[in-house]
Amino acid sequence: MNIWYLSAHDQPRGQSARTYEFSSELVKLGHTVTMFTNGFCHWTHKEYLEPQESWRIEDFDGIRVVWLKTTPYYGNGFSRGANMISNARRCLQVSKVLEDRPDVVIGPSVPLGTGWAALRIAKRKGAAFIFEIRDVWPMALVDDGGLSKLNPVFFVFRFLEKMLYQNADRISATMPFVFNHVAQSGADPDKVSWIPNGVNLDRFRGYNEYDGGKQDQLTVMYVGGFGAAHDVITIVKAAKILKQNGISKIRFIIIGSGPKKVECLNYAAENRLDTVEFRDPIPKAEIPKAQQESDVLIAAVLDSPIYRFGLNLNKMFDYFASARPVIFSGKAPNDPVIDAGAGLSILPENPQAMADSILEFLKMSPDQRKAMGMRGYKYIEDYKMEQLGLRMETLLLDAVHKRECE
Secondary structure (H helix, E strand, O other): OEEEEEOOOOOOOOOOOHHHHHHHHHHHOOOEEEEEEEOEOOOOOOEOOOOOOOEEEEEEOOEEEEEEOOOOOOOOOHHHHHHHHHHHHHHHHHHHHOOOOOOEEEEEOOOHHHHHHHHHHHHHHOOEEEEEEOOOOOHHHHHOOOOOOOOHHHHHHHHHHHHHHHHOOEEEEOOOOOHHHHHHOOOOHHHEEEOOOOEOHHHHOOOOOOOOOOOOOEEEEEEOOOOOOEOHHHHHHHHHHHHHOOOOOEEEEEEOOOOOHHHHHHHHHHOOOOOEEEEOOOOHHHHHHHHHHOOEEEEEEOOOHHHHHOOOOHHHHHHHHOOOOEEEEOOOOOOHHHHHOOEEEEOOOOHHHHHHHHHHHHHOOHHHHHHHHHHHHHHHHHHEHHHHHHHHHHHHHHHHHHHHHO
16 A cells, blocks of 8 residues: 555654654555654754755655644644644645655544645545544643633634544544544544554663662652643642652652643742752653663643543553553543553542552562563553554555445
C-alpha cells in the first residue's frame, strides 16, 4: 500500500511520536509511507524550516516526511487557530505537487482541520480514508475549559467531527470507549477499531534493569506535560506534605513544560521545597535514560469527564517499559496500573493521597518495588509497536478493500 499519514504535531523522533512510530512499523511491513507534519514544533516552539521554505521533503528511516511551513503560535489563542488552518492548507497544496497516488489517507481528530484535509485528499485521489481519533474534539476542549458549547467554534468543530465519522471508511481510536459517541454522532460504530499508543521496547534495552532501589530512599519522577488536563501541582503539594512531616529521604524530579509549569515552580519556591527538582523537557529518545534515576514514576491527571472515553497516556507505557512501579492519580473506566498490578492508583487532585502512596512505596522492600515494575513490563508485551503495527495494517487493508468493492 501507498499510505499518506497526516499530522500536525507529531514529528520524526519527536516528543509526540504516534504517527512516526506507526509509519516506521508500516514501512517494516513493506508499505510506502508519507508522513505530513508541521515544521513548527508544538512543544519547543522552534521552526525546523528556513524562512523561504513553504515545505520540505526528506527521508527519515525510510519514511518520506513532508515538513510544512505553518503559522507559529503560543498558547491556545487566535494564532493556534491560524496554525490549524495553515496546516490543512499546506497539506492540500503538497498533495497536488506529489505525483504518486495514495491507496489510503489517514487524518487525525487533533486538529480537526487536518482530518478534514485528509478526507479532501482521499476523495481527490480516489483513496480510502481513515479517521484517527486521538482526542474527542470538540468535547475534549469543552471538558478542559478551553471552549464553551455556546461558542460558534464548537458548532463548526462538531459539524466537522460528525462529517469525518460519517465519511470515514474506517476509524482508528486511541481510546477504548468511543464507540457510543461515534454512534451518537450519526456514524456506524462498527467502523471503529481500538488501536492504542504503544511502546517501542528497543528504546529501553539496557535501561529497564531495576533492582528496586534502596530500602530507605526514594526518587519519584514525573515525565510529561503541564497542560490543562495534567495535575502536576498535586505532586508538588504532596512534596510539601512530606516535608512538613519531616520526611527528607524522598526526592522529586519533574521533567517537562507547559502553561501550568509556572504555578508549580512558584509553589515550590514559596514553600522552599528543596526536595523538588524541575527539569526542561527532553526528546522522547532520552526518556529511557532519564527514567533510570527513578524508583517510582507518577502519572497525574485532573478529575475530568475528558477521560470518560478511556485512558490513553503515552507516558504510562513508557513508565512500564522502564520496569518501575507507577502511581496513577486519575479516574477513568480503564486503569492499566490496576490491570497490570504495577503500582498504586489513587483518586485525582488529592495531595494527601499522593503523599500517602509515596510513603507506601518508601516502606516497601526493594524486592517488592522490583516485582511491581516487572509486572508492568510484562503487561506491555501486548502493546509492543510490532503487534500494534500489524493491527494498523489490517485496518488499512480492510479500508482499501472496502473502497475497491464500492
